[in-house]
Amino acid sequence: MSHELLTVCLPPMEVRAIPEGIGRAMAPFDMNGDHEPWQGEWDAWGIGGSAPFEVRPEAESDPRLIRVEDTPGHSARPPLPPSLCDGGPRRLLDLDTRREAVAARAREDWRTWHDFARAFPPARTMNELRQEFCALHGAGPDDRFRGQFEEQEVIRAITESPAVLALTTGMYDPVQQFAEPEEVHVDRLRSRVNTTDALLTLDGRWLDTSAPSYFAFADAYLLRVPEDCFLVRVRFHC
Structure with missing residues (x-):
């Protein structure tokens, strides 16, 4: 209930x-x-x-x-x-006002991440790593493979970009957060306002x-x- x-x-x-x-x-x-x-x-x-x-x-x-x-x-x-x-x-x-403001911010954030991430090899999401790890070792806490996620080049480089660090602070998985196409990302956040x-x-x-x-x-x-x-x-x- x-x-x-x-x-x-x-x-x-x-x-x-x-x-x-x-x-x-x-x-x-x-x-x-x-x-x-x-x-x-x-x-x-x-x-x-x-x-x-x-x-x-x-x-x-x-x-x-x-x-x-x-x-x-x-x-x-x-x-x-x-x-x-x-x-x-x-x-x-x-x-309209807040709806369009959220859409504009979502678009800006998506582009900030992708402008940054394209300089590195494609990264894997936490969910991908979870499925792979659990298939081999069974279910369990994410900290078993969190280190593998954090060792990816794009994740390690986040601290070198103040804008991206500010964007992703507190974000569980920025790779997953921005994985969808730009318009899908913007529409998803806009539709929840x-x-x-x-x-x-x-x-x-x-x-x-x-x-x-x-x-x-x-x-x-x-x-x-x-x-x-x-x-x-x-x-x-x-």
Whole structure:
């Protein structure tokens, strides 16, 4: 059992009707329900969560924006600033600025690594070394072959490049991190900016990360939801 984050898409309605609208949309996925066909996804939910939306400039005080204040306590979320909200009509939400900033940074990082790495022999990923080692010696901790990974020329040379060292500090495997083609890398990171663990579409489909290409679909879907429809963050327990 865990807590996860859902983005609920709702048709235009009065703000005061949002909780009821969410309840209707989520009812077919109640784990304790007797609906047919049965699809249990949650047993408790509430508006809000750890990934608020950014608000378009000059829309911060629009009464259609949703901001939930947690009950005071040690785990309560601090009140949201005017630039953030838990939901609202899509036209009031800024789904572009941070998304494109992340894409630009992802592209810059990918090129920084590949400009650096092309001067060295192709390196192997930790996963490749793990599979090879475990096939011979059985399963076990990665530190058994970590040294083999770190002895590769490109990995040893990282400390000689301040830019690459800063980029890869704390990164488990930079070879794997930047192994995919540039556009795939950029699209993967971009698609995770506005999306959450699950998506409830306007036509009542519950989709989550178990679905193939979930993040790419959810990212594109949120951008094409009609501007007067609501997008709302909902935390749920499953």
